[in-house]
Amino acid sequence: MRELAYREALNEALAEEMERDENVFLIGEEVAEYNGAYKVSKGLLERFGARRVIDTPIAEAGFAGISIGAAFTGLRPVVEMMTFNFAILALDMVANHAAKARYMSAGQLSCPIVIRGAGGAGGSLGAQHSQSLEAQYVHIPGLKVMMPSTPHDAKGMLKTAIRDPDPVIFIESEVLYGMKGEVPEEEYLIPMGKGDIKRAGKDVTLISWSRTVHTCLEASAKLAEEGIEAEVLDLRTIRPIDKDLIRESVKKTNRAVVVEEGWPWASVGASVAEFVARDLFDWLDAPVGRVHQRDIPMPYAFNLEPLSLPSVEKIVEAARAACYRK
């Protein structure tokens, strides 16, 4: 099968959906003439023109809000946030407006919008540009949240997100844009709310999403050397989460470790761990383990940043603990 980079897969998804539906347009900082800060929108201006690929001023709340208003009338905006560190400038528009319109109007309005962009640490970018902020959105009823980990998933999930009738927060990963992977030529969609088993195993379930899925896969290779076969679940959608997939896996392994790039308190991982502990209490042979970023703003120093982020070593350690191995 052919291979595409994560950014190319996203680009294909955008192009195909814009081709399919005249109501889909792309808007954001540097998306048109600059071809995207991360080149996700490369070539789209040339192909679809300035009416549908729209450069904005640096005004995240403003262009997010304008897109939300446009979505109320049936357009399907794809809003690119250069990174989610800046997307939170538009959190009022998302939390107070997009997420509430349908309920407050008793179903009269809908908001078929996708707000997408890079999340997570990129490497030596310092505290303001290295955040995993998905918990801000997962907390809010009215939103759906997707975070793909591979080029294959990125394409199928973005197409689903664009066709979804509700507001979807779609968080990509700064460090995955260049990653290559198999992407079928033919069209496919990945359903909302469906996770994926990225590695099958029987001894412990590692639950993650986005970039740290790959850290889990690396860790599971090390664990295999020690005779621990880890199952790696990629949740892909984190609002709602695929409860059945988690149930099925944990009932088999009886042990779970939740791995996330974000901070520990009031986080997505905290909620997933709580769900496992409550829903699967009788099936667990060990406390639910957690691996997360340290509870600090991200340091710049090259030696400190890796100490803050989740790592293969930390995951191996947590998996061993869940298996009562030293």
Next chain:
Amino acid sequence: MAKGSAKKEPKVVGENKASTTPFTPARHEIPYDHLLEAKTDARLGKRLRKELGDDKIVAMFGDMVRLRRFEEQAGRAYQRRKIRGFCHLYIGQEAVAVGTMSALGEADSIVTHYREHGHALARGLSSNGVMAELFGKVDGYARGKGGSMHIFDASRNFYGGWGIVGGQIALGAGVAFANKYRGEKSVCVCFLGEGAIHQGIVHESLNMAAKWRLPLITIIENNRYAMGTSIERISAVTDLTKKAVGYDMFAESVDGQDVFSVHAAVKAAADRANNEGRPSFLEMRTYRYRGHSMTDPSDYRSKEEVEQEQDLRDPIVRLRNWIVANKLKSQDELNAIDDAMDRETKDAVEFADKSEFIDPSELTTDVYVEWPFDIE
């Protein structure tokens, strides 16, 4: 009055007379210059009579009275705890809503703030449906899920009813963006209070609306108080049209207590948007008689100030006087219209009272269009 070139200060209607009017607010050190002679421009009245016809003008009078009687009833119902939470009455500002809506067509859209009962009624939403929403009942426009601040009627392009000060301007610009994207000749009117002008989102949105030539009409309802804070106390400029100059947007101050001036300004703005692709910024100088919300005793202004506004500039009295002076209707005939509106809004209270609350099974509906998952 065009602001494009920003060569001159924006001309305020009746500006020259303002300094001699007796309304200088008692507690303000800086005299506020918006106070206008409470007289309708004879030439404008004559022109609009020709354009609109007598029936439409009398209907506008009826609409303004409906808004006022409705809000009086809402205030009473609030005191009886039939309406709860926040409730912001529109009394005093009726000419802005009615003058604006009378200048719009069915294809045009409205996005507004939380003091929106008047906008909804002026757009043609029923007294029964709006009152039922205030009562939190199933016959309300949002089945009681929205409340006083969140009234929607998508069938009339009435896109709410928003409660975060200033946020709705981006939504309004977005609806205007969609009109342009589709190549439709229709405008979106977005209402803001003057207190909203200091929010960053307003400036982000105005910039894009101007740069992208969106058919957006921004209407600032300057009722002079952002909750309890007067415009002079918080704004670097009290002439709000200056705010639009930075975006090279057409801006104009309008006597918001004169329904004809409002109508004419909005009509011109709609033409400007549809024919020239230019957004407009209209500052309506109006006044709110009641507190910010039902729980506000208005300690920040003098009783005399409010009384003067009511006695000398009341928008309904002004239109009434004009109609009688120009012999469209007699006082008695207008009294009969007032009585009818009084009955209609009292009936709306009865209707809302008798309406049922929504079935609890609908607690978790309308969160998503598609959600084949459980809701915790």
